Amino acid sequence: MAKKEYLSHELLDVLCCPEDKANLIYDREKQTLTCVSCGKVYPIKKGIPILLPEK
Secondary structure (H helix, E strand, O other), rough: OOOOOOOOOHHHOOOOOOOOOOEEEEEOOEEEEEOOOOOOOEEEEEEEEEEOOOO
16 A cells, blocks of 8 residues: 655645635545635645646
8 A cells, every 4th residue: 555645734724726716625535635615626646736727
């Protein structure tokens, strides 16, 4: 089983949704960030949040 990466509280404090600038909820088990406003889910790959907005 691969070791899961964890995001620091400092990083989570500055991250926001690129679409609407709302806060994100961090799910450690699923390794995702979910916007509290629009509900978009962003993956975390190898400890790096992939926050790419829709085109």
